[in-house]
Amino acid sequence: MTKTLAPALAAGNRRPLADFAAKHFRWECRDRVAHITLSRPERKNPLSFESYAELRDLFEQLRFAHDVRAIVLAGEGGNFCSGGDVHEIIGPLIDLPAPELLMFTRMTGDLVKAMRHCPQPIVAAVDGVCAGAGAILAMASDLRYGTARSKTAFLFARVGLAGCDMGACAMLPRIVGQGRAAEWLYSGRSLGGEEAERWGFFNRLVEPEVLLDEATAFAQSLADGPAFAHSLTKSMLHHEWSMDIDSAIDAEAQAQALCMLTEDFGHAYRAFAAKAKPVFEGR
Template sequence: MSIESTPRLDPALAAGNLQQLAGYEARHFRWTVQGKVATVVLDRPERKNPLTFESYAELRDLFGRLRQATDVKAVVVTGSGGNFCSGGDVHEIIGPLVRLQAPELLLFTRMTGDLVKAMRACPQPIVAAVDGVCAGAGAIVAMASDLRLGTARSKTAFLFNRVGLAGCDMGACAILPRIVGQGRASELLYTGRSLGGEEGERWGFFNRLCGPDELLAEAQKLAAELADGPTFANGITKTMLHHEWAMTLEQAIEAEAQAQALCMLTEDFTRAYEAFVARRKPVFEGN
């Protein structure tokens, strides 16, 4: 959906709630948009792409803005130089944190948690393309994505225990067990050990493995397929996958009934029916 394609929408409402992000100029990572797919590249390869206070905040704000984006329908997150992300920068984050008091530390931990909340709240499916080191906050970013492609040489580690911290960081105790199971999540969070690529695929952390040279292209291909689908309905699916964690079965079934009825009002639903009758592939437009 774009502002131009919704003439019934009041311009003032559109201006406050719809925006295009293809021209966004990132300061602390690389951001490109090709077609309907945006790619975030964490780009500090000499340090294995660690996060800083600034990149945390910019990622949080950008994923928050994606809720209003009309031109981006799926997102790929990856790292440069053969690694995904080594976590929070030891010198630029960890060092300063040991000198702070509780109010300032809570400011930081809430900011990092807000990144995960923004990733889960944006309607676009997020595909993480994970190669090499994927540790600490980097493992969290991969975890918070909707789909994960890895390589055999991927090394994913929730390292918080190794630095004297609890594994309950940025939603790990809520999200990770739902991906790999309670027992396996407990092992990773208590020990901080690395999860290899092949093991990660067996455990369900990775949807599939790719060769390192094909990883980004495969992730972008998958994202493009999602972006060409019924994106309004995909956004509803993502919302329900997230919110139904806290629902009873009865509540979930009722919430899905209401959500599906809403999707049946979309033009994409009609397009799919008409394409089926005409024996052709539907062309979805996200409305």
């Protein structure tokens, strides 16, 4: 029997976001898959103070979005993202005192936190330039599809900054390994798509002309799957970094027991028994 959520509880914790109106990038949602497209192609899609803040706020709102189940993050015009805009961000930062600099670095870090804590899996579609904060956005996504012509660089050392930016020293070693992450962050060098795939940064490489289609198809498969279970997988992948094995096993036992209470679990069993494909409803 389907249980009905109390309207007052739903009002405070479930909000539609498919019709969100973005100001500093493109947003569209079809079939519960949202597309975030960085859309300043004439500058290779750099980030501004405004787009950082809007992205942070959007990913925080996605925690409550019942009509979005997966996200594709991409750039317009053959490039992903060139990082923070040199003139709109880097220049002004030089003249700021410490409190305002910390305001900025905390804002950028809060964007990564919001990406990791939103329940929807994020698939980054990376083509062309993927540098600086752009590389961080790709890193903070759950999966990364790339192209052979993509060029990914954590540029911070090349502009006099440490590689420890927006969680890079915590997250990148878990993706590519400690030694490779150290080389990448110390050198600031650019990795082509094939090398980045060998290192494990990209889940797979595809041709540029089908990149968005392939990323969207995978995101759609996630959106059509058991949304609650996928959200728990994402949460456990994130939180178990800081757990010992016994704690992780105990946490996963609780998470899996919760999934066994969902209607999707019952749908899957009945579909299997009937030799049919399950239709997941996300609850």
